[in-house]
Amino acid sequence: MTDSDFPDDAAPARAAGAVRALIVDDEPLLRTHLAHHLAQLWPELEIAGEARNGREAVDLAVRLRPDVVFMDVHMPGMNGVEAARLMGPEVQIVFVTAYEQYAVAAFEQGAIDYLVKPFDAERLAESVARLRRRIAERRRMSASEAGLGQVTSLAADTPEAAAALGRLPPGDLDAVLSALAGELRRRAPVGDRLQWIRASVGQMIKLIPVDEVLYFRSDEKYTLVVWVGGEALIRKSIRELLDGLEPETFIQIHRSTIVNLRFVAQVIKGPNETAEVHLKGRSETLSVSRNHVHWFRQY
Amino acid sequence: MAGRGGARYRPDMSSFLPATPPGLEAEESPRSRWGRFLRALTPRMIGLTLASSLVVAIVMSPIFDLPFTVLLGRTLFVGFVTLLARSAAVASSQRLVPPWVLQSVSVLSGAILATLAVYLLATGGDFGALVKHEARIQGFILISGTGTIVGLMLALGALERQRDSEAKAMGLQLALERSRLERHAADARLAVLTAQVEPHFLFNTLANVQALVETGSPRAPAVLRSLIAYLKATMPRLDDGDARLGREMTLVRSYLELMHLRMPDRLRFTVEGDPALQGFPCPPMLLLTLVENAVRHGIDPSETGGSIAVGTARVGDVVRLSVRDDGVGMGESAVPGTGLANLRERLAAFYGGTARLELTEVVPHGLLAEILIDVPATRTTSAAS
Numbered sequence: 001m002t003d004s005d006f007p008d009d010a011a012p013a014r015a016a017g018a019v020r021a022l023i024v025d026d027e028p029l030l031r032t033h034l035a036h037h038l039a040q041l042w043p044e045l046e047i048a049g050e051a052r053n054g055r056e057a058v059d060l061a062v063r064l065r066p067d068v069v070f071m072d073v074h075m076p077g078m079n080g081v082e083a084a085r086l087m088g089p090e091v092q093i094v095f096v097t098a099y100e101q102y103a104v105a106a107f108e109q110g111a112i113d114y115l116v117k118p119f120d121a122e123r124l125a126e127s128v129a130r131l132r133r134r135i136a137e138r139r140r141m142s143a144s145e146a147g148l149g150q151v152t153s154l155a156a157d158t159p160e161a162a163a164a165l166g167r168l169p170p171g172d173l174d175a176v177l178s179a180l181a182g183e184l185r186r187r188a189p190v191g192d193r194l195q196w197i198r199a200s201v202g203q204m205i206k207l208i209p210v211d212e213v214l215y216f217r218s219d220e221k222y223t224l225v226v227w228v229g230g231e232a233l234i235r236k237s238i239r240e241l242l243d244g245l246e247p248e249t250f251i252q253i254h255r256s257t258i259v260n261l262r263f264v265a266q267v268i269k270g271p272n273e274t275a276e277v278h279l280k281g282r283s284e285t286l287s288v289s290r291n292h293v294h295w296f297r298q299y
Numbered sequence: 300m301a302g303r304g305g306a307r308y309r310p311d312m313s314s315f316l317p318a319t320p321p322g323l324e325a326e327e328s329p330r331s332r333w334g335r336f337l338r339a340l341t342p343r344m345i346g347l348t349l350a351s352s353l354v355v356a357i358v359m360s361p362i363f364d365l366p367f368t369v370l371l372g373r374t375l376f377v378g379f380v381t382l383l384a385r386s387a388a389v390a391s392s393q394r395l396v397p398p399w400v401l402q403s404v405s406v407l408s409g410a411i412l413a414t415l416a417v418y419l420l421a422t423g424g425d426f427g428a429l430v431k432h433e434a435r436i437q438g439f440i441l442i443s444g445t446g447t448i449v450g451l452m453l454a455l456g457a458l459e460r461q462r463d464s465e466a467k468a469m470g471l472q473l474a475l476e477r478s479r480l481e482r483h484a485a486d487a488r489l490a491v492l493t494a495q496v497e498p499h500f501l502f503n504t505l506a507n508v509q510a511l512v513e514t515g516s517p518r519a520p521a522v523l524r525s526l527i528a529y530l531k532a533t534m535p536r537l538d539d540g541d542a543r544l545g546r547e548m549t550l551v552r553s554y555l556e557l558m559h560l561r562m563p564d565r566l567r568f569t570v571e572g573d574p575a576l577q578g579f580p581c582p583p584m585l586l587l588t589l590v591e592n593a594v595r596h597g598i599d600p601s602e603t604g605g606s607i608a609v610g611t612a613r614v615g616d617v618v619r620l621s622v623r624d625d626g627v628g629m630g631e632s633a634v635p636g637t638g639l640a641n642l643r644e645r646l647a648a649f650y651g652g653t654a655r656l657e658l659t660e661v662v663p664h665g666l667l668a669e670i671l672i673d674v675p676a677t678r679t680t681s682a683a684s
Contacts, residue, residue, distance in 0.1 A: 033510030
């Protein structure tokens with residue numbers, strides 16, 4: 001047995017006394033509803049606090065040291081899975097989610113307790129029964145260890161004990177939650193490529209989808225962005241733009257020019273290893289300099 | 300859409316396929332010029348050259364004091380040299396003079412030089428003997444002149460046909476483009492028909508309804524009404540018969556009421572429509588897409604939430620539908636959901652290019668999404684009636 005990463009000073013104190021719970025959900029009606037059902041199914045349970053997002057939940061968990069947390073998965077800011085990972089293995093987590101297939105699959109895989117909204121009373125009763133068993137077991141174990149005077153980790157941190165409690169060993173559990181947290185983040189709509197160009201038009205800042213941009217051309221100070229709906233000056237340099245734009249679609253054809261290939265009608269060879277780019281539906285042409293004509297040559 | 304200049308037009312579907320390189324003329328190898336030269340020698344052109352050489356030989360045989368086979372040999376030679384000269388002109392990639400000028404010049408010089416070669420051959424290379432012999436000069440003029448005229452007719456005829464076929468190709472291209480747009484519009488419609496109600500939204504809302512019902516809340520009936528209105532409006536339907544702004548505003552209000560029920564502390568909203576625009580045509584779910592985006596990407600990610608203002612107004616010849624939120628706003632790397640791309644397709648399909656979507660940042664944070672539709676006065680009155 002190794003020393004735990006989570007020294008549990010409060011465990012002996014918790015060995016006695018009421019079981020304490022946190023309810024975490026960004027939707028107030030659902031918090032009230034769950035509290036109402038828990039009061040009927042588990043009258044001895046003390047609802048120590050309610051939180052509206054992952055950040056508040058972690059704060060409350062540190063202060064109130066609950067035995068069990070009913071945790072909504074989808075919340076603003078820090079989501080439920082990330083919050084759960086910060087709470088450590090001594091807290092029993094019951095995830096609550098509404099039709100999130102990937103989340104449910106992860107919970108199944110990690111033998112993690114979960115409820116699917118809207119839940120029925122019977123399903124909640126099963127969860128409550130399981131929780132009561134586990135918390136009783138946990139308290140008995142830590143009480144006996146405390147009785148032996150050992151400075152030790154929680155019983156459930158050993159793989160055998162965890163298996164006995166029907167859960168994955170903490171390391172594996174964390175891996176499952178980490179994968180799920182990653183999945184939730186991926187579903188958040190932020191990528192690493194530039195998707196919008198912020199451009200001042202009059203007093204306003206327009207967001208121009210990069211798909212609609214025909215080309216960028218810079219002079220010393222500003223960069224001109226020309227899109228299907230007009231043109232504007234921006235402060236981003238050609239270099240910054242190149243770093244952010246999809247390299248398959250946006251190519252540099254000149255020291256000061258980037259063109260969107262989707263709007264290229266044809267490229268006509270000019271003298272001296274240069275070329276001219278003609279754009280769809282536009283009269284102006286863009287010059288391809290000697291140094292960049294190679295891009296067209298590779299095909 | 301189309302390339303510049305018919306002769307240089309090149310069908311380009313690359314814009315529809317991700318990252319396909321465009322038609323490249325910058326790099327022209329001698330090989331492709333050779334290929335164009337060979338392609339210009341169509342069986343049709345060879346056949347026409349053979350036939351016209353034969354006809355010219357037959358017609359001219361009474362004039363010439365020569366065996367028919369020798370005359371035919373001469374006309375054939377002149378005919379084919381002229382054909383080769385014209386093919387070389389076709390293969391040229393120069394852009395200084397129009398193709399018809401270049402081809403005419405090449406036909407003319409081909410016919411003259413070939414005839415000259417024939418006569419020099421007949422006189423054993425003696426140019427003096429050729430110019431002194433009057434009959435030979437007449438023969439020279441006759442053959443080179445006929446060669447030039449026939450050659451020009453054939454060459455310019457072929458050029459005309461080529462223009463025709465290019466025009467047809469361009470027409471075909473436009474038809475393709477149109478059918479592509481129609482297909483996309485159909486796809487967008489289908490997407491609207493199938494993926495209406497997100498299960499996550501529906502079940503979360505139902506969980507709230509359940510909570511209200513089980514606690515006997517007096518708010519339950521009103522919430523159920525909103526949910527029913529929302530579900531009715533978003534159910535797949537095949538006819539857009541009632542595709543009016545008034546209905547869309549009702550749908551948006553139902554949706555926002557449901558979301559307000561779920562996040563009463565985080566969402567505030569106003570929906571204010573110009574009553575005169577109630578009957579204005581509007582594809583289903585147009586505003587809803589923008590409002591859902593505002594909730595999902597503006598308000599929901601924020602711990603403190605914010606407000607959403609939906610409005611419609613007519614300013615001059617423009618109808619303006621707007622959804623403004625003061626939520627977290629959109630980063631430059633925020634991946635546009637399929638919703639916005641889909642919305643653009645629907646706009647194009649429904650209003651046929653007179654509508655556009657504009658996104659503007661709200662200070663200090665948030666997003667204003669506007670749909671601007673150009674409406675000539677006649678259309679608005681007919682729509683309102």
